[in-house]
Amino acid sequence: MSNNGESYLLSINYMGQDVQVMTEDFDTANLLLNDQHAAFEFLNRLDPDKYPIPGGSRDTQVPLFNFNVPQQDLGESRTSSVQNGKENVENEEIWCKKKPTEKDLMATELFLSLRDQYKDKFNDTKTTKTSIWKIIAKKLMEENYNLGKDPVEKCRQKWANLQKKYLEHMKHLKTTGVERIETPPFFDILHGILGSKDKTNPRMLIDSEDIISESTSEATEVPSMPKTALAEVQAKADNRQDKINEIKKRFSSTIVPKTATAKICQIIKEESEKARKQDKEQFKKLEEILVTQNDQRREFLDILKRIAPVEAPSKEPPRKKRRPNCEDSDSHSD
Template identity: 40%
Template sequence: MFLSLREKYSSQFDDKKTNKSQIWRKIWKEMEEAGYNLGDNGVERCRQKFANLQKQYLAHLNHMKKTGSEQREQPLYFDKMHNLLHMKDKINPQNLQESTGASTSGASRNNMLSLNASVTQEISESTGTAEAIRNRFRNTKNSVRPESSNAQLLDLCKRQFEEDKETKKRLIELLEEQNRQRGQMLEILSKLVGR
């Protein structure tokens, strides 16, 4: 009954100008009239109960979007919560941003929207079947991470290698020069001692 009342007032909850506590008060009164005893703080209990159900719903959706996640049983009232929330921006965002802060452009935004659409379709059609698991990966991107800096790291390593190579080459030249000078010194000293 609780979720049915929440669904009944969903248009008022969507209105940003409406005071939500008044709507929760209406729900509380209707539940009291139906015989549910929620106590003096029933308005807050109703609001908190819905917040907890929403948290479970979001956690399950996020789990379904992760690749390699094991199959998990749907939380209680998942289908009713999905009917209430599947078009909310919190669930199906209209404007996506990369972790670098730049807005996503057409192709990647479409990939994300199609991923959300495929998850929504899975839930409504055949949640839990092997086919649904295979389909959920169909429209995903390989990665949402920014381009890797491996090329920059490789260039840095190459430059460092070349610098080290030049340093070692110069060191070898100095050692050879030192050995040549030692040879000359020994030759001079042997001539002086030999006199």
């Protein structure tokens, strides 16, 4: 329908990138918002080189988009709305509902096959995980799976959830023994990817009580867990037990010292007494040195007295010399 010169500015998600487009037709705007494939075709008509259609174009006799769309009557508009509604259901975002749909399960199976395909790159420390998730997200979108606004984060979060369920199930099997519990979906595929990782089977010494020993006869009762997986778990448990026994024999004669407060106090007291004795000895030596120096000074003074005896000063005051006066000089001249 015509909108009297009004225009609509839309944001189309193309391969994880928001593209701004404008149209003057309401029906075209509605179709672009509800049909992702139609939106891809619309962008492809604007710039075929920049916006190629993922998965190829649909077979249509009449082009989906014209910049001047003819008016439609009310009946055609309702029919188009119903068709758009069906396409919207088919193209709804996956992995959003609590109960997975058939399309969610199909997408998960394809997702895990791609994750298994690129597992060597995930194990490579030189390759960034984000770049690999981008490749997987692109392949899923090429199969017309809607991953929402952030496809890379969607894939990463989906893998984290699947991995968490797998690890919880494996932990339950190892701690409580194999019981009749519900096996998580896609367990066999996940076990093929994660079964050999340290996160599932950590390479560390554990107590022998934590190893599954008495549950081997009951392990075959679980139909969901493959026999090869049980044999692998049991073999690794036996290897860990052998390593534990070897280490116990190696350190069987080692005596671990016991520390006590009384022992520490005794050591501190002995060290303090030793330091006190050293200080006393040093003080005694210093005292002997001072006595020796005083004796040497006395001897030196005695020697000086013998060599140059000191005369006692006279008690009478010294007499003044008489100066000759003028009369004396005259008498002598006569």
